[in-house]
Amino acid sequence: MVPKIAVQQKGISVADQNATPIRVGLLGAGTVGSQTARLIVEQKDELAARIGRPIELTGVACLDPKETERFPWIDQSIVTTDTMSVATNSDIVIELIGGTTVARKFVLAAIESGASVVTANKALLAKYGPEIYAAAEAKGVDIYFEAAVGGAIPFLRPLRESLVGDKVTSMLGIVNGTTNYILDEMTVKGLQFDDVLKDAQAKGYAEADPTGDIEGYDAANKAAIMATLGFHTSVTIDDVSVEGITNITADDIAAATAEHKVIKLLAVVENGEAGVSARVYPALIDENHPLASVHGSFNAIFVKAEAADDLMFYGRGAGGAPTASAVVGDVVTVARHIAAGCTGPSIPLYKDLKKAPINASKAAFAVRFLIHDKPGVLAAIATEFARNGVSINGVNQDLKPSLKAPGYDGEVQQLRLVTHATDEITLRETVKAVQALDFVTGQPSILRVLD
Amino acid sequence: MVPKIAVQQKGISVADQNATPIRVGLLGAGTVGSQTARLIVEQKDELAARIGRPIELTGVACLDPKETERFPWIDQSIVTTDTMSVATNSDIVIELIGGTTVARKFVLAAIESGASVVTANKALLAKYGPEIYAAAEAKGVDIYFEAAVGGAIPFLRPLRESLVGDKVTSMLGIVNGTTNYILDEMTVKGLQFDDVLKDAQAKGYAEADPTGDIEGYDAANKAAIMATLGFHTSVTIDDVSVEGITNITADDIAAATAEHKVIKLLAVVENGEAGVSARVYPALIDENHPLASVHGSFNAIFVKAEAADDLMFYGRGAGGAPTASAVVGDVVTVARHIAAGCTGPSIPLYKDLKKAPINASKAAFAVRFLIHDKPGVLAAIATEFARNGVSINGVNQDLKPSLKAPGYDGEVQQLRLVTHATDEITLRETVKAVQALDFVTGQPSILRVLD
Structure with a gap:
């Protein structure tokens, strides 16, 4: 027997509803920021039930406070240009400023103040991620950033x-x-x-x-x-x-x-x-x-x-509301941790893996040359490929019988080759050698072919 | 500047490696269970680094201990037929027995003993989920079950x-x-x-x-x-x-x-x-x-x-190793919580939503009748549909010009109709009325059409 009533009475209790709300500070009120604020404000009761404690948007920092007047769900009294004050007086700081310089400053200041951070800033994390993950772990706070890759996708x-x-x-x-x-x-x-x-x-x-x-x-x-x-x-x-x-x-x-x-x-x-x-x-x-x-x-x-x-x-992967969905999912996760008095898993970068050299991975390439067709062209090109050890999987000389090449008066043809798997350095050297042949003109096109 | 060295030295420290391992008990050593054991044992050091504390497989319960001899990574000294002992003497219990009766008993006993539970048992959760979620929340332990839906898919x-x-x-x-x-x-x-x-x-x-x-x-x-x-x-x-x-x-x-x-x-x-x-x-x-x-x-x-x-x-969605990937992902998550001295989010079923009646949702249906063709057949069928208020979107009488219907001597034809959106009850009543017409034979086929 499933104790239905007991289960359905759960969720946020009266005591929890009266608990001090978890303070959420928002840095940046653009497309994603405004939608993030909307989800937090409009779903206040739902989110409180899912977290077990209320959360409250207590500060919105942006360069031009007038911008936020367009968003009726944002209480204008909490809007400020003093970003540092919001960053250091919240339990959870949402960083949606973008860029790597001031964003890094505010994120590190928020962590130092004991706040957990939610961000969508891929440039910041691609550059300073390891520093920020380590700072969060040292301070015992969370850093979550679902929206940084794949927008709304939980990835x-x-x-x-x-x-x-x-x-x-x-x-x-x-x-x-x-x-x-x-x-x-x-x-x-x-x-x-x-x-x-x-x-x-x-x-x-x-x-x-x-x-x-x-x-x-x-x-x-x-x-x-x-x-x-x-x-x-x-x-x-x-x-x-x-x-x-x-x-x-x-x-x-x-x-x-x-x-x-x-x-x-x-x-x-x-x-x-x-x-x-x-x-x-x-x-x-x-x-x-x-x-x-x-x-x-x-x-x-x-x-x-x-x-x-x-x-x-x-x-x-983009758009205000979808990205905000990922941001608010992170906010709820962090808020649950705060309500439970703990943090989520840190990001231990415990491996010192070497970076593979550029020619370590092999791929098939499709190469397109512009040529002035005459007898022996294919043989000459194929010889260059063979000399460089690049095996040819297919050739197509009839894709587009004639077109004008920039800087070339006569008619040219396209010659398209697809190679077997080879490394990029060898491929580019081979293409360079072919390009030096007198009947080849214009710019070659080189594209990887996905298996 | 990213402090690379500091970051790369992180992970599991010497002190952590010497910490008491988190005890993992496995109930059931079939296809998924044996692969789960393999991942835990073979990736011991990796998992310890990701968790921040070692984990150790300390018990494997199965009906026939001989079965586990096929798996060289399972230490035979920890294999037992005493399932309750494993269920109540572990920090994390992995339930892979299946079924709803004994599985429920062992899962509730594990929770009562203070263990967190990881399971792949969809039948158990579909029947007793709310009871089990509530028991875990009351006891302050985790219940995770990624493998129960979609196998390896993090869903x-x-x-x-x-x-x-x-x-x-x-x-x-x-x-x-x-x-x-x-x-x-x-x-x-x-x-x-x-x-x-x-x-x-x-x-x-x-x-x-x-x-x-x-x-x-x-x-x-x-x-x-x-x-x-x-x-x-x-x-x-x-x-x-x-x-x-x-x-x-x-x-x-x-x-x-x-x-x-x-x-x-x-x-x-x-x-x-x-x-x-x-x-x-x-x-x-x-x-x-x-x-x-x-x-x-x-x-x-x-x-x-x-x-x-x-x-x-x-x-x-299935298979030993893929399902084990989801199970071990849950084990690591729960182990991280134990290492951090807290639990993950509970599953608050705070809404008492009513169940929609069966005819609340409308869909297009494809219906196939077997008919003995003669003049007026289509008109008679179309009339029944109209009488029931079911609008027809398309008709095809030529899909398969002739076939034998069970229990019917003459030649029959297929008549296939696709409706506009309608509710299932009305649709089934309409089909029943058509089926009563004297030129309709065999069993009708009814399939929803996805938008």
Whole structure:
């Protein structure tokens, strides 16, 4: 017999409702900050029941307090420009300022004051994560940051807490919505990168300065965090090799489409015999691969672990409300710990794993040359590949019979090769050698091919 | 500057290594139990570093101790048939016995003795979950059960801890590998249910007594647990409406394939205005839907939450090592709590939500009748549907021009209708009325169509 009534009477008791609320301070009231405030204020009773003690938004710090007047759920009397005061007078500090300089200062000050910290700041953690994790552990407070990778997707917590009995060997995912949107638009509309980027900026899907997204640094920050948590070792943004999508042309997309593939920007982290690697690069993916159907602002991450085998996590990687869902989930977790008088697990980076050299990992590459076709071209190119020990898996010379190459008067053809698995250094040397042949012109395109 | 050296020296200190190990008792040494023991023993040092204190397998209870001799990593001196002794002399008890009677006894005894419990037992939790959660909370110990739904997939913990700042409105998934395998085989090979089942039993993919899987009860147990955790209310197996796959015929599969659809057994839980519902039923899914490509023992669960929007979790739902990964992840979590001298969040079922009546939710249905064709048949059937207020979205009378119906001498045709959204009770009454018409024969097939 299940004692139904006893169970249903549980939750927050009268005594608990009268307990001193846990003070929550919010640094930054932009898109995510305002939605975070809304969830905390509007769900006050629900959250109190789930925590076992009330929580209260007691401070909101932002550069321009007028901005918060748009949000009716924010009590204007708690809005201030004095960020340090909010950072050091709360039980839980939510850092949504972004950037690495002042954010680091306020996060460390909050920890030093004894507050637990929830942040969505991937750049901060990719650069100073190990320092911040150590500071939180030394002070005995929590640091949670689910929203930093994959937005609303519960991914970092499962990685940190659910897969902790297993050995994670690799992770691979689409973790940047802006580049995913741009590549989608190029694919669907056949447009060039620059045109799609301008349109995305006009629609607010890309920042005025899009460098961090399109050059792959945002994804690289996420890769650093994923590798650090998954492999229990310090991996910072400086350890990540980064290639963005600015060189992807409409011709690349057309060639991919013709071969039933799509181009996606991937973050890939691996823990292999050669060491730990973290990379961001655009890759060709078969149109039937689950990642091929991840569109727009959605993110998806594959995880491979020794015992669990393959796992995938999918959801919205951006947007105010979805990101706020992850932030408030962290706030509730931290608040439960405070109510229970303890902290969650720290992040022990107990392994000093070496970083794998760039040529340790092998992949198939698709290389596209622009050539002035004449007899012997294929033989000459194939000879260069053979000389460098790069084995060719397939050749296609008819993808697009003729097009104009910049700086070249005659008609050119595309010659597209797909290699067997090779390392990137050898591949790039081979491409350089081919590029020196007199019938080759324009810029070659080099893309990894996902297995 | 990141203080790298300080960070890398962390992890388990000499003092911690000499600390009294946390005692782990294992009840049941079958497929999952033996793999769980392997991960705990083989990864001893890794787990100690992640926990901050050593853990040690101090007891293994099983009915036949000889069985454990196959597993070289299990120290035979700790194997016993005295299950109660292991259950009440451990800091963490892992229950992998299965069933609801003795498992409940040992789990409650373990909790009463002050042990935290990790279990993979969905039947136990679907029946006695609220009692067990309350007992654990009252005693101040942990109860974790990630492996009970979705096998290796970190799903219940994210639901319980990451989405706790959001409002989950519905969940829908493939959570039973045996039925998924059978439906896959029927689809690929065009075989009848009984033949595929026999083959699956011969290969060990289905139990000798497959009732729990094929009648949908295993999925129903999981639906009850999902609804309880997601909606913070008590939902037990008795609250779940269950329809298995034993009525699915090769003709159903052929009809689905012809319309570019697949049939999958779904667990669906919803928290709507009419109340909470938990259902298991086979449904027609478009072949492009992400769930259509979930094959064999893989599971996938979609979650819809107010702020997070759509999420999906995917991975291996069964198998010794994958399930053990989830179990050991829970063990490490509980061990971290013990090392820190606290417990994780309890499971407060603070809501007394009413159960939605069966006709509260509407869906499109695909209905297949066997008919003896003659003029006026379609008009007569359409009239019955109209009389019951069920709107028809599409009709197909040519799927399979002729076949033999059991107990009917003449040739029969299939007539297949797809309705607009309607409630199940009205639909079944309509089908019954049509079935009474003299030109209708055999058994009708009724399948929900997923949006």
